[in-house]
Amino acid sequence: MSKLNLAIIFGGKSTEHEISILSAKSILKHLDRSAFNLSVIKIDTAGHWWLIDESNLDEDAAGEPVTLVPGSPKAQLISLKNGSVVETLDVAFPVLHGVFGEDGTIQGYFKMVDLAFVGCDVLAASSCMDKDVTKRLLRDAGINIAPYLMATDNRIPSFEQVESELSIPVFIKPANLGSSVGVYKVKTKAEYDEKIKMALTYDHKVLIEQLIVGKEVECSVLGNEEPKASLPGEIVTNTDFYDFESKYVDSNASKTQIPASITEEQISEVRSVAVKAYQTMGCQGLARVDFFVTVDGEILINEINTLPGFTNISMYPKMWEATGIGYSELLSLLIELAINKHKSDASLNVKAREVK
Known part of the structure; x- marks a missing residue:
């Protein structure tokens, strides 16, 4: 060959x-x-x-x-x-x-x-990149999300509204960035006023999210028409939250655990919801779905990453390795999925022209 x-x-x-x-x-x-x-x-x-x-x-x-x-x-x-x-x-x-x-x-x-x-098509990629759009589509599909409010350059909720609807502290994050860039945890009105302005220098849309007490759990998804979910992993951090420093700079600030330290029933539910969310957003190829599992056992989706990290510490390949697919095999599968998706799209284009 x-x-x-x-x-x-x-x-x-x-x-x-x-x-x-x-x-x-x-x-x-x-x-x-x-x-x-x-x-x-x-x-x-x-x-x-x-x-x-x-x-x-x-x-x-x-x-x-x-x-x-x-x-x-x-x-x-x-x-x-x-x-x-x-x-x-x-x-x-x-x-x-x-x-x-x-x-x-x-x-x-x-x-x-x-x-x-390799990866998702235009609509799925753009929809998942915008955390506000992601949350709206998942919510419409009956999938639990963390409560949030939106801020834009011209419309910033008051601190009093945020405190009333979400409670304090909250997380502030740009809608269209990743790797925890521009993400802040705020506890006071002074912090809120400052960090909202800072976050809006990264993006025109900013999420204000309710603090969820529980475990941070991630799940890798792979496939086109019949996607599969990996064993989920857990992020355990020694810092206030899993920020950029914890992910990529300070190796002692966090650790990962695969599978996540949740019940077997919760592992099964996380995998099932990950696939449902993947299909809801129209993903193909790959995505990593990030969850919160609360102290009461509720499972909420945080966000979906359509091109997650592939560094030597990244969770996407590590979770598949724990599930039985090694890094090299995973890369070959992703490329094969890309070829198959392209062939399928080409076939649809031919049929569309024939109908016309």
């Missing part, structure tokens, strides 16, 4: 640029090299694309400037130096977290150039 031409695309313009680099390093370390011809593309913080050697992931714009265009019959990677075709591609793996990578933006680009890609 011939090798697939695979593009690993990482970096990007989001605040999670550095986390993307760590994810890309881990993926490249575990990828089955016998199955793929690799093109490694780094998007710098200005949005420029560079074809690089994988030994230079940390270097700034070191490589050949490239772009991606439609080809016949495959998408083509084009050199911006001389306009030549560098490679024809079969599939892309966008290792891009946050805005421009996880919000439907690059997914739309891949669809425009007719390139198979």
Whole structure:
């Protein structure tokens, strides 16, 4: 069987640029090299694309400037130096977290150039990226969510309203960021007034969420038409909450436990609700569904990440490893799902043209 031409695309313009680099390093370390011809593309913080050697992931714009265009019959990677075709591609793996990578933006680009890609399509990616939209859709589907209020540049709930409807303390978080960037826990009116303004420098929409006392539990989901859920894992943190420092900087601030220390019945329910939420949002390929399990045993969804971290400490691959799918096998499955999704979409397009 011939090798697939695979593009690993990482970096990007989001605040999670550095986390993307760590994810890309881990993926490249575990990828089955016998199955793929690799093109490694780094998007710098200005949005420029560079074809690089994988030994230079940390270097700034070191490589050949490239772009991606439609080809016949495959998408083509084009050199911006001389306009030549560098490679024809079969599939892309966008290792891009946050805005421009996880919000439907690059997914739309891949669809425009007719390139198979790992992960959710445009609508699911953009809907899950916006935590407000996610919560509304899950709530309409009868799935429990943490109570919240919304703030925008022009409409900020008063501290008194927040205290009345949600109680204090609350969490403030941008609607369209990840990795706990711009997330604050507030207990006083002074903190609230300050942190709301700070959060609104990251996004035009900000969630004000009720504090949920309980366990932070995550579950990995994998698949297209018939998704499966992994054993759930638990985040145990020694800090006030699971912030950016706890995730990526201070290794002693938190630890993970797989499976989560909840009952067998709760594990089963978390897995079932994770799949239901995944299907409700129209996800394909992969997603990580984050939960709260309260002290009373109630299960609430916190958020859904359609392109979760793949670093050496990231929960998505670790939960699948605990469920019986190793990191290398997981990557191959994700790429296979991407190819199958692309073929299915192409078949639908052909049928649509025939009807017309």
